Amino acid sequence: MSATAPRVLVVDDEPQIVRGLKILLRSAGYAVEAAETKADALVELVSRPPDALVLDLVLPDGGGVEICEEVRRWSRLPILVLSAVGDEREKVRALDAGADDYVTKPFGTDELLARLRALLRRSVDVGGSPELKIGELVIDLSDRLVTRNGKPVHLTPIEFDLLRVLAQHQGRLVTQRQLLREVWGPEYGDETHYLRVHVAHIRAKLEPDPSRPRYVITEPGVGYRLRDPAA
Amino acid sequence: MSATAPRVLVVDDEPQIVRGLKILLRSAGYAVEAAETKADALVELVSRPPDALVLDLVLPDGGGVEICEEVRRWSRLPILVLSAVGDEREKVRALDAGADDYVTKPFGTDELLARLRALLRRSVDVGGSPELKIGELVIDLSDRLVTRNGKPVHLTPIEFDLLRVLAQHQGRLVTQRQLLREVWGPEYGDETHYLRVHVAHIRAKLEPDPSRPRYVITEPGVGYRLRDPAA
DNA sequence: CGAACTCATCAAGATTCCGTAAAGACAGCG
């Protein structure tokens, strides 16, 4: 779960239900996305993984059970199954397929929210924190830790923030103005000198040969980019 | 969850229910212990932590809600609450107190087993031991005791809470704000000097050389982390 | 070739942040 509002993906083919859930969950402080089919859901799950999944068991292009099984191959994402079917065998099937909870419609909204809170609470800190990998570098954003070939490298706050912004754009060019704004604030857009000094420090700490940079590449007159030297 | 049969602690004051649950759970391959009161349950939880807890909400010497809250102060043990009460407020209260699932009596046995499987599946390697070990330190969260090389170290309440928060994040960085909020409360987010003096006290009590900290590492401008010096 | 520009590096200040000690405030307890 991130520091910002937890993201919940709702998968259901009935527009009314989706609308209701969106309102309910948003008013409870969640960021809500929706998908109507199994295919859409899987695309969304892979491209922008949410913090939890609320899943109707009956979908046009395949059961929610299949989604559970699919997701469980690579993720521990909390899954809450909604269903009009109260049949016990159906519950067992969904739970054993990977669902974490099963609520039958019609459901009490307070109970649904409480069960979702319980799921999210358990998932905090389980499963390693999100890491960005660039060549020999591993950047753990939540831990503010950078390692090169497994060895931790100490960066000062500004150095880490600079590297983070570069890493989050994954190889793309980041302009000087953009970097300055994101690290120092909007009013520092012209202090390009700061960048040179701190980029030099970063290179000294994590480039094999700081005078011949392989990770932090400067684009003269424009900005910097963080690239994977192997790629 | 251990390699042997998972251990389940059943807490209920009705002998019939206990007997039924024992038979059911044992036939499903679990090792089952039972307790009839809140006090017994807590003793058993601390002395021989099970892999999961099945808990009746109504007990002679205090509610199951209290047990949930108590357990959650030091453990992530999966808790499945059983109750004859289907009232939604009661469910919300139990779930928010720390329960992971809530099943109303009478329940389908297959569903109960499936929900228990789902809980245990998620809790893999999130051990329910009330002790955290970091190098030579052992932190017993349930009776608020710290030992170094087996010798008890006396910490004041605030010192213990600081150490607890650091330990519960297992080596990860904890920001100053986060520490202040969790130990003092949300409105103390900026009193960073509290941290400095109490961290100094902690180091004086449990670092071999307080001037060269090996356990409580400071990240200048960001926060602290508790690390295992051997790792 | 030289002027103008951008960048890298180095070396001080300047500033912020941290560790430490010590003293005052406050509650619990005999």
Add this chain to the structure above:
DNA sequence: CGCTGTCTTTACGGAATCTTGATGAGTTCG
């Protein structure tokens, strides 16, 4: 009432970090 343990508050020296200025190398373009 005095004692004890704990927390808060203050003060200051030193460390870590950031800023600032100076210098030289490389590039572009007239």
